[in-house]
Amino acid sequence: MSLGKSLPHDAAPLHVTGQARYVDDIPLPATALHLAFGLSTIAHGEVTALDLSAVRAAPGVVAVYGPEDFDPVPDCSPSAHDEPMISTGEVLYLGMPLFLVAADSHLAARKAARLAKVSYTEKPALLTVDDALAANSRFEDGPVIWAKGDAARAIATAPHVVEGQFELGGQEHFYLEGQVAACLPLEGGDLLVHASTQHPTEIQHKVAHALHLPMSAVRVEVRRMGGGFGGKESQGNALAIACAVVAARTGRPAKMRYDRDDDMMITGKRHDLRLLYRAGFDDRGQLTGVAFTHLFRCGWAQDLSLPVADRAMLHADNCYHLPHIRIESHRLKTHTQSATAFRGFGGPQGMVGIERVMDHVAHALGRDPLEVRRANFYAPAEPVASAGGASPPGPPEDISEQAIGAGPVPPSPDETVDLTSRGAVEGQPERGVAPASPGAQTTPFFMPVEDFIGHELVARLVETSDYAARRAAIADWNAASPILKRGIALTPVKFGISFTLTHLNQAGALVHVYQDGSIHLNHGGTEMGQGLFQKVAQVAAGVFGVDPYAIKITATDTAKVPNTSATAASSGSDLNGMAARAACLTLRDRMAAFIAGKHQVKADAVRFEGGRVRVAGESYGFDQVAAWAYLARVSLSSTGFYATPKLQWDRKAGKGRPFLYFAYGAAVTEVVIDTLTGENRILRADLLHDTGNSLNPALDIGQIEGAYVQGAGWLTTEELVWDGKGRLTTHAPSTYKLPACSDRPDVFNVALWGRPNREDSVGRSKAVGEPPFMLGISAFYALSDAVAACGPGYPALDAPATPERVLAAVQRVQAHV
């Protein structure tokens, strides 16, 4: 059995020898053109004159395209058709592409792009939350409000109340491989696109739409990305479209790669927001009512902001049962980069909010925040029979039949809408029946929480991290240390798994067995370092009883598996693993039926293991059976399909079951701060994370560690700064502080919880891409704890808690009377 083994990444030998190929490494014909955008230098206004003559005359330039060269300018938006590839005259953020240059080298294109003479009439730019609120500049007509119970009354009648507000910064993806795409013109006007994208189908759709081609004329291939983190869900559209347009017009291959500074100036980042809260609670710290207001700065275009902000609301409860809650979410439109998907997709922002409430309540009561957190936990899961570790999942039912006609009437097809984008369509209220467990506590969106393991998981972590003794020791240490102060915090995570746009929860796979017994695997998921390909190969190898390295993993290709969802929402192995499994089972069943027939036994008596096929006391090589099956004219190719069951969700009403299950985790972080400078560092982190039955523990631990460091980076050092004109001043790693090797905690203990998923997921595993990102929240509240040791006031830290902010907070709590 290959499931659950810590096998190295499938491409490991290629990575360590430099042979692993990324888009920019693909050899292109010498005739290839290299593209660059010319960018706006103001945040808001009109272009009154665009003189491109010097650009055209620059050495190496082959073509230059301004808005008048298109009718209409191609749209790059994954949602509201509000992202022209280049400005049509209106400038909506500083860094907006104004024109496109094609030259015979990358450098020539970039140099030429600087030569344009642009005149503008500048208009006042809305840059901040306050600017946008004052101008009522927003997406959607007004705020989205979800409510459960009567929060206002519960707060008004509570024995104690805390309230506050804080700023929560955004985050640059800084995928180490920047955005890049290349397009090769094929015969008959068809196009082949290589893109560094998490969403090949969307690239296919947008390119086809830009060139008025059917999707079948465009093939998109993605072997791997050098990191994605959500930044390659929609932000690569413009590059792929630009390449396709130029390739189609010139008949030459075209490649576009953003230089790092351009990448940071042009593309969207994690959404920043201001978060307001008000909570009522009793003497134990149990919340009676809580109200949140999220003020998201979404930037100039809608992109994926609506589902991102929704997911923040969906995680406003984290691990806590909140019977009376109101969440108001504003999606503000500003003249800045269009904020986009980033690992956690809004979930982390929502979660930091409720953890702030816990921290603040504990401070008000003078209690250990962990006690307050535990007092508010959801009730423990009822043990269920199906969660027994011994029961392997049954074969997936063929749901393709059921799926047809079972759902709501689909929206009328509009060829401009990308149905596979998270942002494109309003969620159709799904009216299937959500099996509610009677008595289970429900989330603020009325989903029963049936699998809550926070109590046991936190208890284990408290023990393994020695939390109580360390907390006491820190208090003593702080009492004797006037300048340096330490802090510790334990924060839990409960993260919902599934796309909230229900129909995206589907996946396909294509598997071939060749006559020599070699196996070709393809599915709709993309590889960006998370080890998806390796995990799915392990699933396939398990079905065929062969070595995982016998499975040929191939690049994601829209010509092999169509209509794929983005590899996002942590869903990659859940969805694609199940689809691949279904395809492999179909093939195995055919081979079993064939070989059983020859031996006149039942097909279920055939065993596939150790690269052999055992039947009626005989043992044959898998390759032998494949060859015989071919000669007997048995089809050795199959697709597989999976659609996540049990989901139903009405986003307008904020009601239903958007998630199949929750993934859990908890982290303890200890920090030290210098109260004279605000400098700080993480001394130790202990993580315990729930991956169900891990498909590959080594890969999962890698994901968890990396996610923690990235999450802690978001809340501590990674600060984005815009100047008063809307110019992003932190547009390179020299000014934007990414976690380096030395920022990894000195003591870093990571463990897997290791109990099976109670839902019938692939191998009873759980998704792991995003949930551990939020373990990094513990670093932020450990800093809050350290600052709180400096005086009587509440630290009220803003994020990221840079040294400047920590210092300001120290001075605040010291000045508090």
Place this chain on the structure above:
Amino acid sequence: MQISLDINGSLRDVYLDPRTTLLDALRSHLGLTGTKKGCDHGQCGACTVLLDGRRVNACLTLACMAQGAKVTTIEGLGSSDALSPLQAQFLNHDGFQCGFCTPGQICSATAMLEELAAGWPSHASTDLEGPFPLSHAEIAERMSGNLCRCAAYSNIVDAIQNAAKDGDAK
């Protein structure tokens, strides 16, 4: 201009604009795409190569400056069937996720172990005279010029420590 570079043991002649960086020469003119471009500004370490065994950022080095030196890139450190000790340990310890920083990390670590052996102290060293035990802090400090956005740092450090042990055992 015409220049001649000694790359991974073979002499390569190439005609370049004198302002071409070593990184662009390798990637765009010599077909050696193992060396990656992360930032092009000397800030991420993805482009690290060895010049006479010393690590440099190829994006900050002009190709013509590398004439007369021995240039070693990731392709020259080993091959799939003859991995260098560091390559083997990065593989064993999953010293990467997306792999984009990996060639730079391995080149950088190769030279770093040499620096250590040659007795160069670092900011993290407690005794400037050495010896320098290969602690996490020492490695983290010496490798801080190589960013890994996937934050595979734990495994990178493990891989380096084990490669160093392999080296000592020999």
